Amino acid sequence: MKHPLRTGICLFLALPAFVSLVHAAEDADTEGPAVTPEAKAVYDRMSATLKGLKQYSVTVQSSQDEVLNYGYKLQHNANSRLDVEPPNHLFAEVGGSVPKRYVYDGKTLTLMNVAQDYYAQTQAPDSLGGLVDALINHDVEVPLMDFLSQSLQDSLLDGVKRGRLIGTSQLDGKTCDHLAFREPDVDWQLWVSQGKEALPCKIVITTRYTLGDPQYQAVLKWNTSPGFKADHFTFVPGKDATRIPFTANNLPASQEEQP
Amino acid sequence: MIAKIPFNAYCASLALAVAVAAAPIVADAGRLAGHGGGGGGGARAHSSVHQARSASRPNVQRQRPNVQRPSNPKHSSPLINSKPDKNINISNNNVNINGGHNNWNNDHHDDHYDHHDDHHHHHNDWDIDYHPIATAAIVTGTVLAIGSIVNSIPPDCSQVYRNGTEYYYCNNQYYQP
Numbered sequence: 001m002k003h004p005l006r007t008g009i010c011l012f013l014a015l016p017a018f019v020s021l022v023h024a025a026e027d028a029d030t031e032g033p034a035v036t037p038e039a040k041a042v043y044d045r046m047s048a049t050l051k052g053l054k055q056y057s058v059t060v061q062s063s064q065d066e067v068l069n070y071g072y073k074l075q076h077n078a079n080s081r082l083d084v085e086p087p088n089h090l091f092a093e094v095g096g097s098v099p100k101r102y103v104y105d106g107k108t109l110t111l112m113n114v115a116q117d118y119y120a121q122t123q124a125p126d127s128l129g130g131l132v133d134a135l136i137n138h139d140v141e142v143p144l145m146d147f148l149s150q151s152l153q154d155s156l157l158d159g160v161k162r163g164r165l166i167g168t169s170q171l172d173g174k175t176c177d178h179l180a181f182r183e184p185d186v187d188w189q190l191w192v193s194q195g196k197e198a199l200p201c202k203i204v205i206t207t208r209y210t211l212g213d214p215q216y217q218a219v220l221k222w223n224t225s226p227g228f229k230a231d232h233f234t235f236v237p238g239k240d241a242t243r244i245p246f247t248a249n250n251l252p253a254s255q256e257e258q259p
Numbered sequence: 260m261i262a263k264i265p266f267n268a269y270c271a272s273l274a275l276a277v278a279v280a281a282a283p284i285v286a287d288a289g290r291l292a293g294h295g296g297g298g299g300g301g302a303r304a305h306s307s308v309h310q311a312r313s314a315s316r317p318n319v320q321r322q323r324p325n326v327q328r329p330s331n332p333k334h335s336s337p338l339i340n341s342k343p344d345k346n347i348n349i350s351n352n353n354v355n356i357n358g359g360h361n362n363w364n365n366d367h368h369d370d371h372y373d374h375h376d377d378h379h380h381h382h383n384d385w386d387i388d389y390h391p392i393a394t395a396a397i398v399t400g401t402v403l404a405i406g407s408i409v410n411s412i413p414p415d416c417s418q419v420y421r422n423g424t425e426y427y428y429c430n431n432q433y434y435q436p
Contacts, residue, residue, distance in 0.1 A: 066301040074301065136310060145307040152309055159312055185315035188308050207304050209315045214304035216311075 035163030057226040065214030120246035176201040
């Protein structure tokens with residue numbers, strides 16, 4: 001029979017430091033800073049880089065778990081691309097089983113079902129931050145919403161109970177700092193490139209409150225000097241495109257403003 | 260060793276799972292669209308930390324009750340056993356992998372779940388049934404619903420044609436059969 005103490009010591013030695021830190025954090029919120037200074041420094045460096053970008057194009061290779069009713073975990077993969085020109089221009093091609101396009105010119109948001117050439121338009125807030133808030137209120141998910149809105153970016157660490165710099169990882173030929181965050185119901189990890197431009201290399205979000213702990217993962221590739229054309233964020237429907245009414249989830253079409 | 264679970268308990272959990280899966284999800288179209296459209300109705304991870312946080316709040320934490328399975332995860336293994344003669348049919352977001360002799364579709368749940376339960380235990384068949392794609396994709400109607408998948412069209416719809424394609428127009432939304 002194994003000696004309990006010896007087993008305990010072996011376990012302790014075997015566990016990475018982070019695991020013990022995170023487990024301790026669940027019971028002891030008061031021990032140490034919620035987010036360590038080194039982790040905060042990496043996050044702040046990334047945040048400063050993002051705020052300094054005049055325009056960028058980022059491709060997103062994502063996977064999203066879906067836990068089916070009997071416990072089977074499916075993984076959905078998609079390629080998306082976001083072209084962004086802060087503070088009020090967005091062109092997003094969001095892949096998946098039903099590819100969608102979002103075009104935002106600072107005044108109007110166009111949603112398009114790409115395969116079927118249908119689109120709907122509505123008046124939109126005058127900034128990306130306002131647009132992201134509106135999308136979130138309607139349960140719409142577009143990749144990287146945490147970073148598209150400056151206010152969300154600034155508040156991303158607010159709910160964090162523990163944040164640590166784990167080390168570095170190699171991702172797509174880049175050396176990236178690996179951050180790990182724990183919240184009451186959500187764990188997330190972020191990899192941030194080292195060097196002159198500190199940009200997110202990858203993000204993983206684990207929803208622990210859902211049975212099966214489904215994860216969303218996204219690997220990101222950035223082009224910070226894409227050189228968009230002047231009309232890149234202006235939606236022009238194709239000659240065969242059909243415009244269809246735009247309504248909010250719980251409002252009839254007549255009550256929703258059409259541009 | 261995996262302990263056997265009481266047969267009745269397993270049946271009950273399956274029945275519950277079937278009932279949840281077969282329920283219309285029109286009201287959740289937004290959630291599905293938000294997750295990339297064409298969802299199968301299972302609980303999905305979120306693509307942003309903020310949305311994962313807000314979805315975990317009690318007033319909107321509705322996903323966990325929808326995920327029904329035997330209490331010990333090991334007991335779900337009879338649902339996913341390998342069999343070499345499987346048929347794989349993937350069409351329009353509907354993933355249906357069957358053992359070849361039983362088709363687990365929404366329409367058949369009430370009749371067959373007992374049979375399938377028995378079948379899973381004794382024949383080591385495997386089914387991965389991806390719910391609940393049945394009839395229609397919302398073409399539009401809401402910002403959320405473009406490309407969403409529902410499994411039933413609401414009543415009181417009028418049949419319309421746009422560009423030679425047949426649609427149903429119901430409550431300001433277009434549905435494509």
